[in-house]
Amino acid sequence: KILILDFGAQYTQLIARRIREIGVYCEIWAWDHDPADIARFAPKGIILSGGPESVTEANSPRAPQTVFDLGLPVLGICYGMQTMAEQLGGKVEGGHHREFGYAQVSAALDCGLFRGLVSDAPNAPELGEGESWMGRQGDNTVVEPVVARVALDVWMSHGDRVTALPPGFVAAGRTDSLEYAAMADEARRYYGVQFHPEVTHTKQGAALLRRFVVDLCGCATLWTPANIIDDAVARVREQVGTDKVLLGLSGGVDSSVVAALLERAIGEQLVCVFVDTGLLRWHEGDQVMATMARNMGVNVIRVDAAERYFAALAGVEDPEAKRKIIGRLFVEIFEEESAKLTDVKWLAQGTIYPDVIESAGAKTGKAHVIKSHHNVGGLPEHMKLGLVEPLRELFKDEVRRMGVELGLPREMVYRHPFPGPGLGVRVLGEVKPEYVELLQQADHIFIEELRAQNLYDKTSQAFAVFLPVKSVGVVGDGRAYEWVIALRAVETIDFMTAHWARLPYEFLEHVSRRIINEMRGVSRVVYDISGKPPATIEWE
Numbered sequence: 001k002i003l004i005l006d007f008g009a010q011y012t013q014l015i016a017r018r019i020r021e022i023g024v025y026c027e028i029w030a031w032d033h034d035p036a037d038i039a040r041f042a043p044k045g046i047i048l049s050g051g052p053e054s055v056t057e058a059n060s061p062r063a064p065q066t067v068f069d070l071g072l073p074v075l076g077i078c079y080g081m082q083t084m085a086e087q088l089g090g091k092v093e094g095g096h097h098r099e100f101g102y103a104q105v106s107a108a109l110d111c112g113l114f115r116g117l118v119s120d121a122p123n124a125p126e127l128g129e130g131e132s133w134m135g136r137q138g139d140n141t142v143v144e145p146v147v148a149r150v151a152l153d154v155w156m157s158h159g160d161r162v163t164a165l166p167p168g169f170v171a172a173g174r175t176d177s178l179e180y181a182a183m184a185d186e187a188r189r190y191y192g193v194q195f196h197p198e199v200t201h202t203k204q205g206a207a208l209l210r211r212f213v214v215d216l217c218g219c220a221t222l223w224t225p226a227n228i229i230d231d232a233v234a235r236v237r238e239q240v241g242t243d244k245v246l247l248g249l250s251g252g253v254d255s256s257v258v259a260a261l262l263e264r265a266i267g268e269q270l271v272c273v274f275v276d277t278g279l280l281r282w283h284e285g286d287q288v289m290a291t292m293a294r295n296m297g298v299n300v301i302r303v304d305a306a307e308r309y310f311a312a313l314a315g316v317e318d319p320e321a322k323r324k325i326i327g328r329l330f331v332e333i334f335e336e337e338s339a340k341l342t343d344v345k346w347l348a349q350g351t352i353y354p355d356v357i358e359s360a361g362a363k364t365g366k367a368h369v370i371k372s373h374h375n376v377g378g379l380p381e382h383m384k385l386g387l388v389e390p391l392r393e394l395f396k397d398e399v400r401r402m403g404v405e406l407g408l409p410r411e412m413v414y415r416h417p418f419p420g421p422g423l424g425v426r427v428l429g430e431v432k433p434e435y436v437e438l439l440q441q442a443d444h445i446f447i448e449e450l451r452a453q454n455l456y457d458k459t460s461q462a463f464a465v466f467l468p469v470k471s472v473g474v475v476g477d478g479r480a481y482e483w484v485i486a487l488r489a490v491e492t493i494d495f496m497t498a499h500w501a502r503l504p505y506e507f508l509e510h511v512s513r514r515i516i517n518e519m520r521g522v523s524r525v526v527y528d529i530s531g532k533p534p535a536t537i538e539w540e
């Protein structure tokens with residue numbers, strides 16, 4: 001396994017995902033995590049991430065000395081390279097200009113990190129200027145080439161740069177404007193790259209990371225969905241023995257994968273409670289039962305709670321108040337149901353790795369809370385159950401691959417995210433059953449068409465919103481005065497910022513026509529063209 005020390009870069013999670021994709025387990029720890037734990041964790045190599053600060057400033061973060069005392073291979077990326085250079089006796093200076101975006105690195109093929117890579121540009125010279133394939137030719141015998149070079153397309157984002165290498169290091173890569181785009185100390189297996197191998201714009205980034213973790217650190221590539229499942233199954237069996245385990249099933253990816261996994265691990269010992277709030281998507285409650293209970297054989301208790309939700313939400317317009325009611329009611333119902341069960345000892349949860357990463361960014365508290373995200377499935381504190389969290393170490397893409405491997409339908413596993421409060425925050429203002437029903441129909445038409453036109457996977461999230469305003473229209477010969485549906489589709493990587501999806505006009509027209517023609521009660525469809533920020537993805 002590999003340890004990644006995080007200096008607060010926005011790409012740190014990407015490094016971890018790339019390494020997991022290679023098939024090697026890794027964890028992300030904040031740079032100031034207790035160094036004593038590092039030896040205990042026993043990684044085969046350490047990666048120092050990028051970060052927003054400057055090594056040239058006093059009190060900026062440094063790697064703990066342990067990193068260089070353990071005799072392990074170390075790879076510094078961007079800030080990680082700079083702090084490594086500075087800590088080992090080199091020099092870093094503030095650049096005169098920031099370098100951001102594409103660059104071509106001419107990298108030395110005799111460097112452990114770049115060995116075996118082939119130039120990205122088809123006609124790129126493999127040799128640096130003035131360099132010879134022939135090496136020294138003192139006595140006219142041809143010896144091995146000294147420096148062969150490979151041209152790599154990379155992605156840069158930095159202000160500072162290394163200006164003097166620490167003792168023991170050689171320059172291993174350069175660009176037109178950067179002398180030390182990469183550095184290496186082969187004896188100690190220390191490497192630094194100024195560019196970002198973890199982003200896909202760096203074409204051979206994955207190959208380079210593979211060189212480091214597999215060839216230089218000697219990690220085996222055993223982190224595959226099948227192995228992850230076997231491992232998780234064994235661990236759950238060991239953890240819970242013959243006890244019963246309770247799980248709140250929401251229909252979302254994480255809880256469904258937990259259910260499928262626990263079904264495989266402990267079968268009948270698993271009891272799922274599925275609270276159908278009446279605020280789910282079109283026929284979603286039935287689909288959850290069909291997939292999980294009927295096809296996968298999971299033990300599911302369905303609670304039809306729609307009426308209770310509508311009663312509790314009657315007259316409530318404020319979005320935050322609605323979220324609180326929906327969240328509280330879930331806990332109430334979940335507790336009522338679990339009180340009926342005997343000898344349950346454990347509560348399973350679909351917590352995933354991004355929820356638990358102790359990242360440097362999290363500590364600085366930079367992320368602001370814009371909305372209270374009440375996830376359905378919160379733990380009632382006084383229940384005194386032990387926790388089973390089999391996805392705790394996994395990224396979302398790993399959870400999805402695991403779901404497919406466990407036999408869940410691809411459609412379910414790769415579904416767009418859906419907010420915990422469901423349609424409760426997509427019917428603006430007061431939630432009424434008739435509004436929810438209209439919204440479900442319109443949303444279903446929109447999603448069905450996105451799938452039919454192969455646009456579903458090209459958008460990150462798409463849905464309809466019910467606007468409780470009436471607008472005038474003409475239907476047949478008559479005047480209609482009916483509700484408005486808004487369509488929202490966004491493209492985003494992390495849901496923190498998002499662009500509205502440029503869906504084709506013809507497509508939007510078709511969906512609009514279908515909604516107005518096939519549904520009673522809607523006379524107008526609008527498309528949301530606001531980005532995030534300033535708008536949020538949801539309307540409430």
Ligand code: XMP
Binds near residue numbers: 370532536
């Ligand atoms: P916003 O609207 O804040 O949404 O741009 C970002 C992402 O979060 C989802 N979302 C929620 N998820 N409970 C959730 O579990 C919530 O209350 C909630 N509100 C928004 C939203 O669907 C989008 O994916």
